[in-house]
Amino acid sequence: MRTALVIGAGLIGTSAALSLTSRGVTVHLDDHDLDRARTAASLGAGTDAAPDGPVDLVIVAVPPAHVARAVADAMVRGLGRAYLDVASVKGGPRRELEALLRGTGQDLAAYLGTHPMAGKEKSGPLAATGDLFEGRPWVLTPTRDTDTEALNLALELVSFCRAVPIVMDADAHDRAVALVSHMPHLVSSMVAARLENAEEAAVRLCGPGIRDVTRIAASDPRMWIDILSANPGPVADLLAEVSADLDETVRALRALQSEDETARKEGVGGVEDVLRRGNAGQTRVPGKHGSAPRVYEAVVVLITDQPGQLARIFADAERAGVNIEDVRIEHATGQQAGHVQLMVEPQGVSQLTQALRERGWAVRT
Incomplete structure (x- = not known):
């Protein structure tokens, strides 16, 4: 890879551009907000000048709702040899892109949906860093139709960003990120929302526990509306399961207030059940270097x-x-x-x- 075009000079796009420029790749930056492209260029992420001809790789780093149209437009204009996006949802954008390309003479062979599992609470080019993806999983969702050249360029990008490539089916990816990212973000926001009108004396007692739970709730709501709108079904299914657990836990806690000893025992059992299942789930979270978690x-x-x-x-x-x-x-x-x-x-x-x-x-x- 010698040349690349990054469409979308936000956190992810600019961070990828910084990684590529540090490896000697000539990167062109494009954004509907010209100031963002100029800002990214001023940070050393590349140039905001348009490329003279097709680049080796076009990286589309726009919100999920706009991915399909941005990729289709780039493909129809022949801006590159290969195209990929870095949105956090894969199945829906791919199907929408396929529909948009019908009758254009283009197909999906040169396209690959990807998702770097990295980010920050802050967005925009000023939050970007060249090491954002280092050691992080980068999901690739090729199909039987994907060109070898497109896959190789995507792997080269992942290597330049020092990330770890993981190959998945697009819809399986969407179900996975609903579980490990999208649903937890909403739960974090719901917990943080309880603090909005809480008494100041209570808020002053906040410790590391509440900070850990609410940290990701500081993210940009507009960005998350785009993400959740592209993956609503799997997230809603998981929240329904969480809701059922909440209902059971509320009933168990109410039972602990009962004067009936049998009801109190059932309440203890209900609370203990959710806590033990939480212990079991937490032990499956990968630890250092992605290995099984260790006790420190x-x-x-x-x-x-x-x-x-x-x-x-x-x-x-x-x-x-x-x-x-x-x-x-x-x-x-x-x-x-x-x-x-x-x-x-x-x-x-x-x-x-x-x-x-x-x-x-x-x-x-």
Whole structure:
């Protein structure tokens, strides 16, 4: 791949363009908002000038509702040798594209639907980074009709972005992302909505649990309306299952208020059931490097809000010979301090705790 055209200079399109330009590919940027294309170009993602002729790969990075028309327009105009999109829904746009191309002399051989499983709460070119996709799954949905050239160019793009290619059927992909992305986003938003009119005294008690659950609720609603509108069926099916669990859990909690001992026991059983099923589901979430999740222990260190605190902790952990597997930070309410949780292998807890205490850190496990 020597040349590419990115249509849609948002977070995903600009991040892909940054990755390609860093590998020496000449990238042309196009967006209906000229300022976005200019901004992306100013960040080093390519040029906002139109290509002189067909490029090797056209990357369509527009919302799902506009994918089919954008790809069809690019194909009819002959803008590239191969075409792919990066939208989060695959089945519907592909069927719509097939319908749009009827009678145009074009077919789907040069097209491949893809979806990089990466993103941020913020959107737009200013949020883009060249390493956004590094180590992340990038789904490819080829069919028997897909040209080898189109597939190879898509794989080259994934390689340049240092992502991990995963081949799936388009409709299977849509059901999967409904489960792991679209439905959780709506549930996160529903939980966050409870905070909108909550008393200030209650909101001040927010800790890492509520922050974890509501983090993705900060995303742009307009973007998510586009996504959910393109995949409503699978998401609605999953929410119906969640709704049934909620109804059962509400009944169980009400039973715990009963004066009848039998009813209370049934309530305990109902709550325990959903919690245990939650435990079982959580253990299936891939852990480090995509492997089965491992159990780590937390070494908790009190830190102040000053430059260099985290760097010092990491350096001291290195001297102790203990690898930090994950890091979480909990900020103290109303204070310039907080706790950093260093997740380590169980056998490293004692060694790290002793080393940090010897260097003056306030540590608890």
